[in-house]
Amino acid sequence: MNWITKKVEEIGGVHKSNVAIEKLISCNDFEIHHKVSLDKDFCDFIEELGFKDFNEWIKTTTIDQIPIFTGKVCDYHKFYGFGEGEQSIDYLIELTDQLINSNDYIPFAEGASGDYICISIKPESKGKIFYMHHESDDEDDLYSVANSIRDFLNNSFKDNQDNDDLSGDLISGDFIDDYFD
Template identity: 30%
Template structure:
């Protein structure tokens, strides 16, 4: 893994959240090969061994190439965390088992997006090596497959897309209550 990728990961990972100890991280790569029959890009293998199973800071966001309908107007999306060999909700092997029938053998879930959606790595065909957003309530295409939205052309590009971003919270005037005091009180 290159220096720039490590630096970005160190900026966006929420190290303040206590993470369970990674266990048997080296077993995740053969497990993925066993489940899908494909080799993973080296940068993703390095990530799994060094950083997999981590939560991401709330203000760490990325701009996808294709925006799903759930992307906020500012064009930035976020994730909750990356899957890895940990004993919590970010357990990669458990997530693979949960979604393998839904995603088929062409996509590997790599991160937890908001609202039950996933960030996936394409394993075969036109999406091989690319990172996609899977919107679980999306329309289906002609062949019955869910639509995927292209986020980045590689895992490294996906990591480089992250930056710290503060969302502007528009003020809704209907949410403001005014209390006027009589000066004679």
């Protein structure tokens, strides 16, 4: 059992999304099409978890405090995959291209309230994981989550009572709008 499968099973497992996948492609094909070089761990992660959802919402600890959460955590549940269709990374790149530079960040998971979790492909922060508010308009609205995809998954846990000190509850919408104006 590889490190991804082991951790995913530990925190509740995943199921295939109910979204039609028009076409699957390999990480290598994605890299060629987008003229990028991705970390092997990230490719393995997406090839295993792409187009899947966790069976319940999951939290991960974060490096930065994300303004819409209490505590240094964030929620996520859905992974986008290499391919074509509404739950593909390519679809997300098109959707978020006006928000962030897809030459610098690749969104790969969905967080709370339609926010995104991205991996940096910028040379100075390559492989680091960031949280992006869905209405962000520049890199100032990116928050550091983990130093690698391994750290991101290894710092993930089920949302349960044992983690009250890391509650990560969403702050109300009125406060959210103030943070990102």
